[in-house]
Amino acid sequence: MDLLEETVVPEAARDIKQEAREFAAEHIEPNAAEYYERGEYPVDILEQGMEAGLVAQDIGEEYGGRGLSLQQVLAMAEEFYKADAGIALTLQLASFGAEMLEDHGNEEQKEEYLRPVAENEQLTGLAVSEPETGSDMAGMQTTAEKDGDEYVLNGEKYWIGNGVEADWVTVYAKTGDDPNNRYGNYSLFIVPTDTDGYDAEHIPEKMGFRASKQAHIVFDDCRVPEENVIGHEGAGFYMLAEFFNHGRVIVAGHGLGLAAAAIEEGWDFVHDREAFGKSVDEFQAVQHKLADMRMEFESARALTWRAADKVANQENAGFWAAMAKTKATEVSTQCAEKGMQLHGGRSVLTENRISRVYRDVRIPVIYEGANDIQRNLIYSQTPQ
Ligand SMILES: Cc1cc2nc3c(=O)[nH]c(=O)nc-3n(C[C@H](O)[C@H](O)[C@H](O)COP(=O)(O)OP(=O)(O)OC[C@H]3O[C@@H](n4cnc5c(N)ncnc54)[C@H](O)[C@@H]3O)c2cc1C
Numbered sequence: 001m002d003l004l005e006e007t008v009v010p011e012a013a014r015d016i017k018q019e020a021r022e023f024a025a026e027h028i029e030p031n032a033a034e035y036y037e038r039g040e041y042p043v044d045i046l047e048q049g050m051e052a053g054l055v056a057q058d059i060g061e062e063y064g065g066r067g068l069s070l071q072q073v074l075a076m077a078e079e080f081y082k083a084d085a086g087i088a089l090t091l092q093l094a095s096f097g098a099e100m101l102e103d104h105g106n107e108e109q110k111e112e113y114l115r116p117v118a119e120n121e122q123l124t125g126l127a128v129s130e131p132e133t134g135s136d137m138a139g140m141q142t143t144a145e146k147d148g149d150e151y152v153l154n155g156e157k158y159w160i161g162n163g164v165e166a167d168w169v170t171v172y173a174k175t176g177d178d179p180n181n182r183y184g185n186y187s188l189f190i191v192p193t194d195t196d197g198y199d200a201e202h203i204p205e206k207m208g209f210r211a212s213k214q215a216h217i218v219f220d221d222c223r224v225p226e227e228n229v230i231g232h233e234g235a236g237f238y239m240l241a242e243f244f245n246h247g248r249v250i251v252a253g254h255g256l257g258l259a260a261a262a263i264e265e266g267w268d269f270v271h272d273r274e275a276f277g278k279s280v281d282e283f284q285a286v287q288h289k290l291a292d293m294r295m296e297f298e299s300a301r302a303l304t305w306r307a308a309d310k311v312a313n314q315e316n317a318g319f320w321a322a323m324a325k326t327k328a329t330e331v332s333t334q335c336a337e338k339g340m341q342l343h344g345g346r347s348v349l350t351e352n353r354i355s356r357v358y359r360d361v362r363i364p365v366i367y368e369g370a371n372d373i374q375r376n377l378i379y380s381q382t383p384q
Contacts, residue, residue: 050120090213105231124168290342333365
């Protein structure tokens, strides 16, 4: 069964999809269970991904990357996440947020910070969420106050992928206090992680995505030069909103990969298991579960690839991205739930892939904007 078959994928994304599939089969799948148990950052697999030219390659060729398109990164996401979500997130997060530097930064910034990420010499991350605020992007409290030709950052960020491992992170901080212009109060900064006043530690162990690492960052009078502002002061919210449209299509790919893993596991299990003197797959109730899983998966996949085109062409991008992210990640939770039921008691053995998938699917329904927030966006951005 090839759930991630390529006919829905545009021609231009099929070669990289194949590369990602082969990489996942050789490097991710065989190591998934072990990394899940150990909960360690998979440095060796990240390095293999870099050697294979599959890490941070959405960055343009002029800055040392492969210039992979949204559809190409989506095709990779499906394959990687089917193999293991935690390792996949680590592979795909090496350049997280750097796309905004590429789109809005100046040449000096791109040469100094973007090129090393594209050439896999450095890692980066995106620091938006805070301990007390995740969904309300116009309610974040970390401040960046201008002092001469520097900005002084104070506050905390939470859940930040690569916050410990990265060489620099893109930080979203408050630079204004205008209650009538809530969205214009924020800016983005390039912050090298060895700057005085930057302190990061890993957050506590998670139940899912075990091979990915997130950080709690504290900024204590952390000074960065004004040259480190991306775009211009006050533009942070808008750059982020645009960036998340791309990100949410990719997160839909996270959901599709996980849903495919759940369907594959459920299917295989019931064909290998006997009850009441026959193979479990012969019971109609079991067949209906598998039929429902497949229908929902195909619906979500069709929507996601449609959304990818819409977002790439900037046609009501926010609306389509939010729909794809919500549908695909929720289908992954439904497929995982049914996949568990089909496994009977064995579903809860932590060593079984279905139980890993079941724990992983809880996460993409939250990150890159909780699905309740996506529903707000879908309604408010419905084209009239
Ligand atoms: C594994 C993982 C990796 C992550 N990586 C990153 C990262 O690299 N960088 C980063 O910046 N962040 C990251 N995040 C953070 C993530 O984006 C936030 O968790 C998410 O935006 C939700 O914020 P919150 O957890 O503060 O939930 P809250 O904002 O506290 O919301 C809690 C719940 O309240 C409900 N809710 C809140 N507001 C509304 C509303 N207006 N309407 C309807 N319902 C609402 C929703 O059900 C929501 O799930 C990561 C999170 C996880 C779990």
